[in-house]
Amino acid sequence: MSPVTARILDGSATLKSIKHELAERVARLAERGVVPGLGTVLVGDDPGSHWYVNAKHKDCAEIGITSIRRDLPATATQAEVEAVIDELNADPACTGFLVQQPTGLDEMALLSRVDPEKDVDGLHPMNLGWLALGKPAPLPCTPMGCVELLRRFDVPIAGAKVVVIGRGLTVGRPLGLILTRKSENATVTLCHTGTRDLAAEVIQADIVIAAAGVPGIVTREMVKPGAAVLDVGVSRVDGKIAGDVAPDVAEVAGWVSPNPGGVGPMTRALLLTNIVEAAEAHVDHTGQG
Numbered sequence: 268m269s270p271v272t273a274r275i276l277d278g279s280a281t282l283k284s285i286k287h288e289l290a291e292r293v294a295r296l297a298e299r300g301v302v303p304g305l306g307t308v309l310v311g312d313d314p315g316s317h318w319y320v321n322a323k324h325k326d327c328a329e330i331g332i333t334s335i336r337r338d339l340p341a342t343a344t345q346a347e348v349e350a351v352i353d354e355l356n357a358d359p360a361c362t363g364f365l366v367q368q369p370t371g372l373d374e375m376a377l378l379s380r381v382d383p384e385k386d387v388d389g390l391h392p393m394n395l396g397w398l399a400l401g402k403p404a405p406l407p408c409t410p411m412g413c414v415e416l417l418r419r420f421d422v423p424i425a426g427a428k429v430v431v432i433g434r435g436l437t438v439g440r441p442l443g444l445i446l447t448r449k450s451e452n453a454t455v456t457l458c459h460t461g462t463r464d465l466a467a468e469v470i471q472a473d474i475v476i477a478a479a480g481v482p483g484i485v486t487r488e489m490v491k492p493g494a495a496v497l498d499v500g501v502s503r504v505d506g507k508i509a510g511d512v513a514p515d516v517a518e519v520a521g522w523v524s525p526n527p528g529g530v531g532p533m534t535r536a537l538l539l540t541n542i543v544e545a546a547e548a549h550v551d552h553t554g555q556g
């Protein structure tokens with residue numbers, strides 16, 4: 268076995284720094300009489316979803332964002348969840364909110380019902396449309412978490428060849444749109460289950476972002492020496508997180524994100540950022556505070 272030479276893209280430490288920065292912005296909002304509030308809608312008993320929602324509210328409490336939590340049983344109907352969404356759309360104390368996925372319900376209908384201005388997950392069809400059109404809108408948290416992690420560790424993005432594995436609506440597809448904006452200027456290949464030769468694509472990449480949900484799909488042999496490799500995959504094997512990236516990739520890559528401790532905490536960091544930005548935008552538009 269060769270030694271690990273890759274630099275670690277430490278998402279947990281970066282979340283801590285971002286919380287510190289955001290706490291100052293929240294304090295400035297408080298001086299103007301504005302307290303941002305995050306709402307969450309959680310349906311059912313999935314332990315992972317409970318963990319994520321608990322973590323999000325704990326993060327908020329640490330930096331002065333108030334929590335509005337709506338936990339519904341697994342028996343909740345589409346109409347009952349939609350009624351909760353309507354309530355949060357109308358609640359002035361709720362700066363923004365999200366419906367934790369998966370719900371087991373018609374998620375596109377739920378997402379579409381959220382007021383686009385309160386969509387701190389950046390997943391409303393209108394906001395994804397604004398992203399495709401290159402206009403400002405709240406951006407999805409996991410893709411932006413990946414970009415912010417690369418930025419904070421000075422991984423060059425402009426001009427880089429990026430291979431994204433996975434075309435899901437929460438990560439892969441918006442990542443392609445974000446990384447090809449003029450501000451990022453990367454060249455992106457979006458790979459998926461129909462890709463004929465994944466290894467032939469990945470070996471060319473300066474940056475690999477694996478969001479396939481297939482444990483160990485990215486192996487050491489596939490990675491160009493010195494490349495940055497981000498692991499978004501969250502599968503459970505024997506109760507432990509199994510990422511999409513094989514551990515020995517760290518022997519050849521230039522940078523790797525640990526999993527856990529990499530992209531997951533950055534998803535939370537970007538959610539906090541979206542809430543604070545929404546509260547600041549509201550103050551700017553309404554003069555409130």
Ligand SMILES: Nc1nc2c(c(=O)[nH]1)N[C@@H](CN(C=O)c1ccc(C(=O)N[C@@H](CCC(=O)O)C(=O)O)cc1)CN2
Pocket residue numbers: 315318319322365366367368369388408409437508526527528529530531532533534535
């Ligand atoms: N409405 C949404 N639902 C889901 C999203 C999302 O962005 N919006 N993404 C994922 C889950 N997710 C956020 O909700 C999320 C995933 C991972 C983490 C995280 O901090 N993970 C830790 C490890 C946690 C563990 O041990 O299980 C880490 O990686 O270090 C936070 C949030 C699906 N649903």
